[in-house]
Structure formats: structure tokens, C-alpha cells
Amino acid sequence: MKNIKTEKRGEILSANDTVNTFYRDGILSACRNVRKNILRISKISGHGHIPTCFSVVEILYSIYSSIRHDPLNSQWEERDIFILSKGHAALAHYCVLAEFGYFNVKKVELFGSFMSDFGCHADHFKIPGIEASTGSLGHGIGLAVGMALALRIKKTDRSVVTLIGDGESNEGSVWEAVLVAESLKLGNLTIIYDNNMSHSRGLQIHNPVEHFSGFGCHVVEVNGHDVNSLAAEVKNQGTTVKVIVANTKKGCGCGTLINNQYEWHRRSPNDEEYVKLMKELDEEAI
């Protein structure tokens, strides 16, 4: 895969003063900027799953660095498709889409408010770049299987990428979809598994690599906070469905969140906490 619209990105970014961090300071700074936006908007709105969002920043960034897409034309007919199956990371998705120039991040500040386009779970009729409305766990991956099959029937070289959570993978529908995807040998489908240990509180999934391999998938395991490694794997597809087990840390970027992830699962920071977490974001190397 190749992002053939990349050349447009400079133009887009220069048109939006909040999204030029990549060109100014590179990937690390861009991802830090995404985290700051997540934190800031969570503070403003009072909504958000901050630790979950922080675990997927590099994954989302690497996806949009790798797939074919056009922020100026989200319905571009030759685009690849990304489905956020773990839909509660919507705030991270919005902030990454903003970082890539789909819209000004200031719009996201209405996150979760009455009549806002930006709900706590995304609505594909309202947000450019969102391909399906998700939220209930274990649905997006099945949709992605159907989309990948559709693109294969059409004999296009377009691809589908979906991001699922490890907690989400408690759902039986996830494994149904994996079984079908592998049975159909959907080489144009990449499943990224956010292994952020969300599952550790409930039904545990030990060694996901073995599970997916047992289903016949082509499985690789990477550091889920390494954009370059992730992007290389997203681009590299094979003859059957590919699973990238991305090892991540819930709350990555802020030690406070990493160490207290259950407490922070669904809360927003107060003024004092906000200052502290922002400081941690500036200081921590990811």
C-alpha cells in the first residue's frame, strides 16, 4: 500500500495551525500533540476514555500514515478503509483525523455535547473519515470482513484495516469474524489487536499471538507505540488475513494514567490533574 495522496498533506497542514506538528517536529511530536488534544478535550467536555485513547495513538497514527486516503476527499473511491472496532477510542480517532487534516481539532471540543457532530462514539454520517458507526464491541471487525470481501469481489487493490481491543476480544463475535476472514483468505484485511491489558480485569486472553495463529492468521507482534514498525506491518500484506498484535500501555504518555488506569478508565481531569498530566506528557519519552 502507498499513501498516494501524501503530497497533499503539507497543503492541508499549512491551512490549519493546529495540525502542523508532524512537519515541525516529526512523529513523536505529532503523537504528543494528539495526546494533548485528547487530554484537553476530555477536560473541556468531561467525557473520554483517556487511558484507552492513549494506548492507540501510535496505532492510529501509523494507520493513517500507511493507508491510501485523502483528507480533502474522504469519499475518494480508491481509498483504503479503516474501521475502529473498539469504538470507545473515538476521541483518539477524532484527534488523529484532525492531525491528518480532516477537520480542525477545535471542532472536536464539542465532544459528547448536545447536537455535536462528535459523539463519544462516532457517527459515520457526521464525521469525514469515519467509515462506520461503532460502539458496541465486537461489531466493527465483522463489518470490516464484509468490506474486505466486497473489495475483493470488485477486484480492486483497496484494503481494509480494523483496530480491535483485547477487552473487546472477550466477545464471541470477534472470533467468528476472524474465523470467517481466515476461511475466506482475506489477504486485504489487517486486524490490529490493541494488547493494552484491558482484559486483565475480566476474562483474560493469554498469548493472543497463539490464539490468532491457531485460527490460521498471519500474525506479527510489535511494539504498539512504535509508529515505524506498525506502519511497516500495516503496509505489508499477504495471502490471508493479517493480525498485528500491538503491545501497548493503557495511558501511555502519562505515568499517572499507567499506574492508575482503572481509576482513570472513564473520567476527566480536574484543573490540578490537568496541569500535572500535561506536564507528564511533556516530560515522558515514549
Add this chain to the structure above:
Amino acid sequence: MRKQFKETVMALSEDDDKIILIFGDVSVYLFNDFKNRYPDRFYNMGICENTLISAAAGLSSQGFSPFVHTITPFITERSFEQIKLDMCYNQFGGNIVSTGASFDYAWDGASHHCYTDLSILRLLPGMEVIQPGSRKELDALIRSNYNNGKTTYFRLSDHPHCIDLPVEFGKGVVIKDKSAPLTVITAGPILENVLKACEGIDVNLLYFHTIKPIDKELIMQYRGTNILVIHDAFGLFEAVCGVPGLSVTYHGLPDEFCSWYGNVPDIRKQMRLDVESIRKIIITNS
């Protein structure tokens, strides 16, 4: 009726290469012709009803017209959330064609019976719910609705009636208008019993193949009469009650599981839905 389903889909597919069949390991042998003629448009995805719906929604999102087909309770009750979210909420429309309701698999016991399908699916925004009573109705209603962008439910029956009636989606049929004080309303194959039961009795008889949208205008014309809904499922009664100002009584299923085995006539007799029992009910209500 399954044969009619196949004949209609085969005929439509000659001119429409967007038709895709997603089967849950049911009716596969019957559709061998289709599979052989259109190998990339027929998928027996196996016994995974959640994913059948999600994958069909994914196919729909890319411009295809999917038909999902398997046994009624498993595709409607088990996959209700997939129908609700992946098809209806996302507006990735498609066709769900079930077989086995209400008691076509009488001998298999309560696990294989389904009488809630019409009632639960009619609650979903944008959903079309059809209970064809005859092969003619099935053929006409698939042709008129299969690619209208909506999610449409077709409930097949192994015991269709052979009464030749006009067919138009969303329109009820006046079978008898005796200007009587009692109006019997029914739907689907049970019409055969109801019509026989009405013989020689001064009663109005309305028939519906479309449960949603119900033909409210037609029902309104009989608002001044007592209405008796006779149906071997739930859903029609609730739809009729949506018309304001009616006096409605229901004769149909009891509040208990059907665990008597046997065949459809056995069950209908046990539930007082055989001709003789229905006739007594009508006379009592006249």
C-alpha cells in the same frame, strides 16, 4: 417458499451483479445452481449468525445487495444487535431471509421455534418487516424491495397459502367486507385457516403481508368495528394497536413455550389456531 426464494434471486441476478448471498449453512444444496453460476457471489459462511449480519452490512456499505439466509431464531433473536446497529443504525441495508418460523420446525422443540421475529424487528428504526404468505407474495415483495437501501426482513414459510391476492408493499388486502361489526385481521400463511374459519360468517377480513410499515389507512377504515387479530406470531397485533382509537383483541400464542413437538397442524390445533378453533373464537367475538 424456499424454492421461490431461489427462483426469484436467480432471475434477479441475471441483471444485477450486486446481489450477494450469505448463507448460514442452510439451503446450500438448493442454491447449487446459483453457486455454480456465480461462484464469487455465494458464500456459505457457516454457523455464525452475528458475523453473517455484520459481513452483509459491510458488503452493503460497498454497494452490494446482500441476502442473508438461515434459520429464524438464530438470525433474528441471536443477531438482533447486529441487525440493529450494523444494518439499521449504519444504514448499510440488506435483506434477511429466514426459514423455520413460527413452528415450521415443530418437532425440534422450543430452541428452533421463533415467534418474536416480526415483533422485535419492527421496533428497529427504518426496518421493513415482511411476512409473505404465498410464493407469489414472496416473489413480488423481493423484487420490489430487495435493493431499496433499507434493511428488509422476509420470513419464509414451509406452509404457504395458495390464495391469489393482489400484492403491493405496505398495502393490506380486504378479503371480505361485509359491513360487519367484527373485523378479523391476519397475516402470513395462517390466512388459509382463518379464511376457511370465516366461511358463512358475517365478518370483515383484512390480510397483511407487510407488518412494517403496517397499512394504517386501511385499518382506520375499520375503526368503528371490533377488531380481532388472529396470528401465529407476535408483531401484527402490536402493529395494529399502533393505530389510535381501536378496540383490538388478540387470538394467538399463549404465554408459554411450545414443547409439544409434532408438526405445524398439531401445534396449531394445540394453540387453538386450527380452523375449527378459530371459527369458535370468531363466533364468540361476533
